[in-house]
Amino acid sequence: MNKTALFDEHQNLGAKMIDFGGWQMPVQYSSIIEEHKAVRNKAGLFDVSHMGEILITGKNSLSLVQRLMTNDVSKLTKGEVIYTPMCYEDGGIVDDLLVYRTEVDEYLLVVNASNTTKDLRWVKKNAELFEEVEVQDKSDYYSLIALQGPISREIIQPLVEKDISDLKYYNFLESEIAGVKAIVSRTGYTGELGYEIYLEDDDAVTVWNALMEEGSDKGLKPAGLGARDTLRLEKALCLYGNDIDETTNPLEAGLSWTVKFDKDDFNGKSELEKIKENGVQRKLVGFIMKERGIPRHGYDIKIDNEVVGEVTSGSYSPTLDENIGLAYIDKDKALEDTELDICIRKREVKAKIIETPFI
Amino acid sequence: MSIPNDLFYTENHEWISMDGKEAVVGITEHAQEELGDIVFVELPSVEEELDQFEEFGVIESVKAVSDVFMPAGGIVVEVNEELMDQPELINEDPYGSGWLIKIEVKDKDELEKLMDSNEYESFLEEE
Numbered sequence: 001m002n003k004t005a006l007f008d009e010h011q012n013l014g015a016k017m018i019d020f021g022g023w024q025m026p027v028q029y030s031s032i033i034e035e036h037k038a039v040r041n042k043a044g045l046f047d048v049s050h051m052g053e054i055l056i057t058g059k060n061s062l063s064l065v066q067r068l069m070t071n072d073v074s075k076l077t078k079g080e081v082i083y084t085p086m087c088y089e090d091g092g093i094v095d096d097l098l099v100y101r102t103e104v105d106e107y108l109l110v111v112n113a114s115n116t117t118k119d120l121r122w123v124k125k126n127a128e129l130f131e132e133v134e135v136q137d138k139s140d141y142y143s144l145i146a147l148q149g150p151i152s153r154e155i156i157q158p159l160v161e162k163d164i165s166d167l168k169y170y171n172f173l174e175s176e177i178a179g180v181k182a183i184v185s186r187t188g189y190t191g192e193l194g195y196e197i198y199l200e201d202d203d204a205v206t207v208w209n210a211l212m213e214e215g216s217d218k219g220l221k222p223a224g225l226g227a228r229d230t231l232r233l234e235k236a237l238c239l240y241g242n243d244i245d246e247t248t249n250p251l252e253a254g255l256s257w258t259v260k261f262d263k264d265d266f267n268g269k270s271e272l273e274k275i276k277e278n279g280v281q282r283k284l285v286g287f288i289m290k291e292r293g294i295p296r297h298g299y300d301i302k303i304d305n306e307v308v309g310e311v312t313s314g315s316y317s318p319t320l321d322e323n324i325g326l327a328y329i330d331k332d333k334a335l336e337d338t339e340l341d342i343c344i345r346k347r348e349v350k351a352k353i354i355e356t357p358f359i
Numbered sequence: 360m361s362i363p364n365d366l367f368y369t370e371n372h373e374w375i376s377m378d379g380k381e382a383v384v385g386i387t388e389h390a391q392e393e394l395g396d397i398v399f400v401e402l403p404s405v406e407e408e409l410d411q412f413e414e415f416g417v418i419e420s421v422k423a424v425s426d427v428f429m430p431a432g433g434i435v436v437e438v439n440e441e442l443m444d445q446p447e448l449i450n451e452d453p454y455g456s457g458w459l460i461k462i463e464v465k466d467k468d469e470l471e472k473l474m475d476s477n478e479y480e481s482f483l484e485e486e
Contacts, residue, residue: 016395028395031395031396032395032420032421032422226395226422229422230421292399292401294398294419294424296424316398316419316421345401345417
């Protein structure tokens, strides 16, 4: 089992640890609900060092990245980030990830922990088609800390050498933080103002503790994977393995905005074009429970006793104090205000499709 | 970790307190701590009759779904309705206001299959 550089800090903070994609990660410190609310109202600090990092360099790095990704990476200038699915030829999703343009001919892919090995294999296989391009696994090199929440700028700025007040969403810069080298990126998985900080493993503890110290009087709390999941769900952000995987495509997952058909050929383009032309079979929608019950991944969904879909993510929403979920629903039925019956154990519990994000 | 010495315990971390023929059933401090924030409870109807170790309800935390089992067979005489709106009472006071059901125990001998507080304490240490 892999441990992040911050393992001892989590233990000292009394975290409950779980196995996540082969990593020992904190699922919660005090309470998922408290940590969730801290992020929505003040700020939370997450260790997400389990994420994988793949560095692509060389003269043809952009060509390779453009072939791999459905989104248009050619639009990135140095210092910008883009969210994109990476697809197989059949349009199924290999992973969803962030691409950083770190230099003119250098791209850093930040991928889901449990997909790192698979992604690396896929990226390297595609790289064989190109000359002068190099693919490196940097996952063991980087630690990643996410500071998220409305007051995160106040907490981070005093520790960062450069002025980050003008740093825009999905932009990053290299700067010292707490005296060590870092990439500070205005990204996150909570829907709040926030920063993700890429560090060398040896510097992670220094920066974690500096941020905790700077923020603790202001309401900063350490937050675990439990809160990370409820926070992203309220904003209807897809989780790989739950809402998207190799059997789903970006168009049905509501990610059409990340598929750029007007760019040159990319993996999955022709299949996705066909799907677009014929229309998707099902759609990922958000729903809210109208009766008591919590939807969970894998529960069947019925309308008039007929199965029309399946829950992909579901939870109690701490912000709404309601139970919410995401589900794939047959296209004809995937309309707002449609009533659903969620099959929870032996019961059918009423729910309704609503607009996302939930908050 | 609180383990009151006047209760009996199951390996699934339920407790039962006997008072005459009627018994109160809940989950232990350890169980609520493992579950984390409890946000949903499903309990049986009054007058339902259930066997020892039969599933009688479901407790859900933000992250987990967990079944609860009868420490002894019997008839449900009361369920804790407060938990419908305030499931967090189980976190706050698992041996008090966070109780789950009251039952009329059919056969007191079944309690011999349970652990007393000392045995439960060693059981937790081994687990």
